[in-house]
Amino acid sequence: MFFKISYFNPVKLVKFLSLLIENNFNFIKNEFLNRKFFNIKYLIDQLYNFNEQTYAKYHSNVVAEHQIGRIVNMRNLTEKYKNEITGDFLELGVFQGYSLIFFDRFLEKDKKIIGIDTFEGLPHDSVDVSLGQKSVEVWVKGEFNNTSVDNVKKSLTKFKCRDVSLLQGVFSEKKIKEELTKLSDHISIVHIDCDLRDSAYDALELIKSYLNQKKTMFILFDDWGVHQNEIPDGFYKWINENQSKFNFNLEKIYTTNYTRYYKLSF
Ligand SMILES: C[S@@+](CC[C@H](N)C(=O)[O-])C[C@H]1O[C@@H](n2cnc3c(N)ncnc32)[C@H](O)[C@@H]1O
Numbered sequence: 001m002f003f004k005i006s007y008f009n010p011v012k013l014v015k016f017l018s019l020l021i022e023n024n025f026n027f028i029k030n031e032f033l034n035r036k037f038f039n040i041k042y043l044i045d046q047l048y049n050f051n052e053q054t055y056a057k058y059h060s061n062v063v064a065e066h067q068i069g070r071i072v073n074m075r076n077l078t079e080k081y082k083n084e085i086t087g088d089f090l091e092l093g094v095f096q097g098y099s100l101i102f103f104d105r106f107l108e109k110d111k112k113i114i115g116i117d118t119f120e121g122l123p124h125d126s127v128d129v130s131l132g133q134k135s136v137e138v139w140v141k142g143e144f145n146n147t148s149v150d151n152v153k154k155s156l157t158k159f160k161c162r163d164v165s166l167l168q169g170v171f172s173e174k175k176i177k178e179e180l181t182k183l184s185d186h187i188s189i190v191h192i193d194c195d196l197r198d199s200a201y202d203a204l205e206l207i208k209s210y211l212n213q214k215k216t217m218f219i220l221f222d223d224w225g226v227h228q229n230e231i232p233d234g235f236y237k238w239i240n241e242n243q244s245k246f247n248f249n250l251e252k253i254y255t256t257n258y259t260r261y262y263k264l265s266f
Pocket residue numbers: 092093094095096097098099100116117118119120121122123143144169170171172193194195196198199202
């Protein structure tokens with residue numbers, strides 16, 4: 001015997017076993033949901049089925065909350081503001097192209113879709129906002145390198161998307177700015193999904209000249225607040241420097257746990 005019979009407490013044992021079963025069950029359930037809500041085919045099949053009820057049902061799973069929440073908000077945005085979406089769509093941070101494919105489904109076919117990424121992963125590690133140097137290893141240089149322009153193009157073809165322009169490079173590159181200017185003279189929606197503070201700031205600098213047209217622009221952030229204040233900090237810095245210069249109104253229109261969608265109007 002490993003324990004004296006007098007120490008044996010059946011009530012405690014039953015409690016222990018039910019806790020063990022419950023924890024394992026929750027773990028397996030979460031693993032199952034993670035896989036399901038990272039499956040691009042499943043997500044695309046559900047683009048018009050997800051709604052507030054499915055969001056409420058699955059919101060305790062981080063991946064499901066994110067995917068359902070952003071899909072519902074992307075769809076609502078493109079329906080509600082259809083008349084103000086007069087220009088093209090730009091994504092900064094493409095990775096394997098999930099959100100690019102979602103927007104292909106929701107946007108009118110006459111709008112161009114442009115995506116920019118290194119297609120080699122993040123250009124640097126996370127940065128501590130207050131110290132301006134690496135502190136917590138949340139995002140690591142090279143993360144999200146499991147992609148390429150060719151692979152994204154294959155996915156876009158597989159899901160029968162329109163002809164999408166993919167630019168390879170970092171947002172701050174002169175060549176990227178020149179290529180983007182050639183591709184579009186009017187951008188209405190900018191989806192910024194780049195995780196890092198400096199990347200978010202560079203993304204906003206890249207699209208700044210389009211504000212001279214004084215037409216409504218929707219700026220949508222993914223990964224808002226995932227690592228401390230990286231993305232919010234980059235955004236607020238840019239807003240402080242540019243809002244009075246361009247004289248726009250800023251309205252927060254949709255949110256989820258880790259996304260913030262803004263409307264800039266004049
Ligand atoms: C989270 S992933 C994008 C996910 C994608 N939008 C989706 O919905 O699946 C972030 C991407 O941002 C890119 N990225 C981050 N900073 C960048 C920069 N300064 N220039 C170019 N790409 C950058 C990374 O290479 C990475 O592929």
